[in-house]
Amino acid sequence: MALFLKILEKGDRLDEVVMVDLGDEYQATYDTLLYAASICLKEKIKFTVLSIPETEEYRKLKAVTGTDLGMFEFMVFAHKKQNGCKGYGWCGKRRWGTAIKRQLLNNYYQSLERFVIEYVGIAADEVQRIDIKPHKNYAKSYPLIKWGMTEEDCLKYCYQHGVQWWQSGIRLYDILDRVSCQHCQQKNLKELRNIKKYLPELWESFKQWQEIISFPYRSDGSTIHDLEKRFDCEVMQISLFDVGLETSIEVEAIK
Numbered sequence: 001m002a003l004f005l006k007i008l009e010k011g012d013r014l015d016e017v018v019m020v021d022l023g024d025e026y027q028a029t030y031d032t033l034l035y036a037a038s039i040c041l042k043e044k045i046k047f048t049v050l051s052i053p054e055t056e057e058y059r060k061l062k063a064v065t066g067t068d069l070g071m072f073e074f075m076v077f078a079h080k081k082q083n084g085c086k087g088y089g090w091c092g093k094r095r096w097g098t099a100i101k102r103q104l105l106n107n108y109y110q111s112l113e114r115f116v117i118e119y120v121g122i123a124a125d126e127v128q129r130i131d132i133k134p135h136k137n138y139a140k141s142y143p144l145i146k147w148g149m150t151e152e153d154c155l156k157y158c159y160q161h162g163v164q165w166w167q168s169g170i171r172l173y174d175i176l177d178r179v180s181c182q183h184c185q186q187k188n189l190k191e192l193r194n195i196k197k198y199l200p201e202l203w204e205s206f207k208q209w210q211e212i213i214s215f216p217y218r219s220d221g222s223t224i225h226d227l228e229k230r231f232d233c234e235v236m237q238i239s240l241f242d243v244g245l246e247t248s249i250e251v252e253a254i255k
C-alpha cells in the first residue's frame, strides 16, 4: 500500500495494480484492497485480481459432497498429493501458497504479450528479499529501496494516509509483525498469543484447522492445542502473580 500510494503521490507511471488473492486474507486486507481499487477506478488504473482457479479434482469433490471450501482450504485439507496423502496442510514452512502465487503472477505476465516492469513493495531494510533472477517477459523494480523507505517508514506513511488495517476494533499491525495470510504458519508466539486474545474467532478456526491437518503448527512439535494450553497457563500465572502482588501491597499497607 505504501508503494502504491507513494507512486501516485510522485506521479510516476502506473498502468495496473495486480492483487493475488489466495483466499485466506484478513477482512482488513480485503477492505484495504477495496480502497485501493476505488483509487484505481478514479485514476483510471486497471485493477486485476488473480485467484486460484478451480481444478477438475475440486469440481468433482464439490459435485459429490457440495463442499463450500474455497480453493485455498481445498489445497490445505483435501487436494490429493502425489504421495497419495490428502492436503498440503499449513502453509509457511513449506511455502506451497507462495509457489502458487508466483505461478499465477508469472502466467498473467506471460499472457500480456508485452514487457512488464513489476514494482515490488520490498522495503529498504529487507533488501535480502530481492530477486535478481532474470525473468521471461518481465523485470522487477524495487522503488521503496530506492527511496530509502524502511518497513517502519511504510507503516507510518500508510497510517498518515488513513490506511490502518482496522479489524474487530484493533489495528492489525498493533498485534502482528506482518499481516500475511490469516493461517500462515510463519506467525511467531507473540502474534499467536495476540490472535487468541484479540481475534478469538480466528483462533477458533486455527483449532479447527489443526484438528484436520496431520502435522503440528510449529516446527518444535507444538500443535495449536498445545499452544492454547500454554497461553492459558501464562494468563493464569499472570493473574496469580497479580493477586500475590495485591496481597503483599495490602500487607505493606496494614504494617
Ligand code: SF4
Binding pocket: 022, 091, 092, 093, 095, 096, 097, 098, 101, 180, 181, 183, 184, 185, 186
Ligand atoms: S503468507 Fe504464509 S500462508 Fe500465505 S502464501 Fe505466504 S507463506 Fe503461505
